[in-house]
Amino acid sequence: MKKIVINGGRPLKGEVTINGAKNSVVALIPAVILADDIVTLDGVPAISDVDSLIDIMEAMGAKVKRSEDSLEIDPRGLKNMPMPYGKINSLRASYYFYGSLLGRYGEATVGLPGGCDLGPRPIDLHLKAFEAMGARMTMSGNAMHLATGGQPLKGASIYMDTVSVGATINTMLAAVKAKGRTIIENAAREPEIIDVATLLNNMGAHIRGAGTDIITIEGVERLHGTRHQVIPDRIEAGTYIALAAAIGHGIQISNVLYEHLEGFIAKLEEMGVRMTVSEDSVFVEKQESLRAIHIKTSPYPGFATDLQQPITPLLLTAEGHGKIIDTIYEKRVNHVAELAKMAGRIATKGDQIVYEGPNQLQGASVKATDLRAGAALVIAGLMAEGRTEITNVEFILRGYSNIIEKLTSLGADIQLIEE
Numbered sequence: 001m002k003k004i005v006i007n008g009g010r011p012l013k014g015e016v017t018i019n020g021a022k023n024s025v026v027a028l029i030p031a032v033i034l035a036d037d038i039v040t041l042d043g044v045p046a047i048s049d050v051d052s053l054i055d056i057m058e059a060m061g062a063k064v065k066r067s068e069d070s071l072e073i074d075p076r077g078l079k080n081m082p083m084p085y086g087k088i089n090s091l092r093a094s095y096y097f098y099g100s101l102l103g104r105y106g107e108a109t110v111g112l113p114g115g116c117d118l119g120p121r122p123i124d125l126h127l128k129a130f131e132a133m134g135a136r137m138t139m140s141g142n143a144m145h146l147a148t149g150g151q152p153l154k155g156a157s158i159y160m161d162t163v164s165v166g167a168t169i170n171t172m173l174a175a176v177k178a179k180g181r182t183i184i185e186n187a188a189r190e191p192e193i194i195d196v197a198t199l200l201n202n203m204g205a206h207i208r209g210a211g212t213d214i215i216t217i218e219g220v221e222r223l224h225g226t227r228h229q230v231i232p233d234r235i236e237a238g239t240y241i242a243l244a245a246a247i248g249h250g251i252q253i254s255n256v257l258y259e260h261l262e263g264f265i266a267k268l269e270e271m272g273v274r275m276t277v278s279e280d281s282v283f284v285e286k287q288e289s290l291r292a293i294h295i296k297t298s299p300y301p302g303f304a305t306d307l308q309q310p311i312t313p314l315l316l317t318a319e320g321h322g323k324i325i326d327t328i329y330e331k332r333v334n335h336v337a338e339l340a341k342m343a344g345r346i347a348t349k350g351d352q353i354v355y356e357g358p359n360q361l362q363g364a365s366v367k368a369t370d371l372r373a374g375a376a377l378v379i380a381g382l383m384a385e386g387r388t389e390i391t392n393v394e395f396i397l398r399g400y401s402n403i404i405e406k407l408t409s410l411g412a413d414i415q416l417i418e419e
């Protein structure tokens with residue numbers, strides 16, 4: 001069991017560098033299964049989801065070498081084996097093993113994905129795509145078995161009824177080596193989708209349209225090795241920008257692709273946050289008074305659901321009333337009860353979050369219920385007067401690279417304690 005203890009209220013300043021995107025790398029690693037040779041990924045974040053994926057790849061026979069932020073994965077010794085339990089159940093992104101194993105072997109037996117509890121998280125669209133391409137699904141215990149019955153996967157036209165990051169990427173993974181053409185309509189447009197398509201194309205795939213809502217994939221026989229730089233994590237960047245706007249005495253956030261954060265930055269500007277943007281960094285300072293705003297999350301390029309929780313402590317410092325509506329995950333509200341323990345005037349009303357400010361947060365004992373809720377509590381703890389103790393912090397370490405070191409370097413009094 002790990003917990004984070006924060007003595008809040010310290011002025012934070014300095015520079016923080018953003019790592020490679022979690023939501024890219026969790027797809028890029030399984031994508032290497034499709035290659036016939038070594039793939040090197042640079043800019044890989046030091047997060048526990050990556051550790052879990054490396055364990056899974058090694059268990060299947062891949063050789064993985066890690067040095068600083070690079071990962072060299074040699075898939076030549078891979079064997080397709082059933083993976084019903086273990087690390088597979090610890091992360092959401094293990095669903096990418098369905099697409100990549102199916103794409104390479106025409107068969108996959110993989111346990112059901114885990115991950116954060118954000119309310120219902122179905123994978124029906126992933127299955128709809130695999131079935132359209134000729135795979136049949138059966139359940140055995142906790143594992144799902146997908147197989148084409150010895151036939152090659154075949155290209156298909158797939159309309160995504162809901163815009164889904166995971167289903168779009170998974171369909172690309174399955175389709176790159178399928179026979180013929182696959183067309184994904186109503187595809188998600190997140191930058192991570194472009195990143196995965198870039199890796200696959202550099203391995204020899206033929207994917208066009210990634211980043212738009214129609215993606216076309218012409219299947220190829222084989223994919224080779226390559227080297228790939230992971231894009232910066234826009235959610236990590238947004239988290240540090242929100243933190244800097246709440247308590248920063250001048251914080252430079254580096255390795256940021258500003259254009260990936262436009263929906264988020266526009267809302268901060270509406271609050272009155274002033275930011276100086278340069279080529280690959282953003283400089284942010286706390287303002288004396290901010291305005292409360294309404295937030296409605298939507299698929300990219302809208303306001304990301306993953307930034308709804310990390311921005312909430314900042315909202316609590318603003319003047320007036322506001323609400324948050326999460327249209328992607330209506331039940332993504334677990335941070336609210338914890339922030340209320342820290343004297344935040346915040347509550348849920350139906351599926352909406354309503355708040356009133358400004359608030360001076362007080363330290364408290366709180367629990368991280370999921371990854372981004374955990375990030376919200378870390379920010380709140382840094383803003384609060386007194387001591388905050390956050391339990392269940394394994395969630396936070398799943399997605400924020402070196403968070404304790406980064407915050408300590410900005411001047412925070414924060415400790416990770418293992419019990």
Ligand code: UD1
Nearest residue numbers: 023093120121122123124125126162164165166167306328
């Ligand atoms: C990814 C991100 C997660 C982010 C989410 C939305 C990863 C590993 N995780 O999750 O951090 O919060 O995108 O930006 O990249 N849906 C269905 N059926 C499906 C799939 C999804 O109905 O088969 C619904 C979901 O319930 C949700 C919406 O579609 O309401 C979007 O979900 P999706 O984009 O698929 O989320 P994930 O890929 O799981």
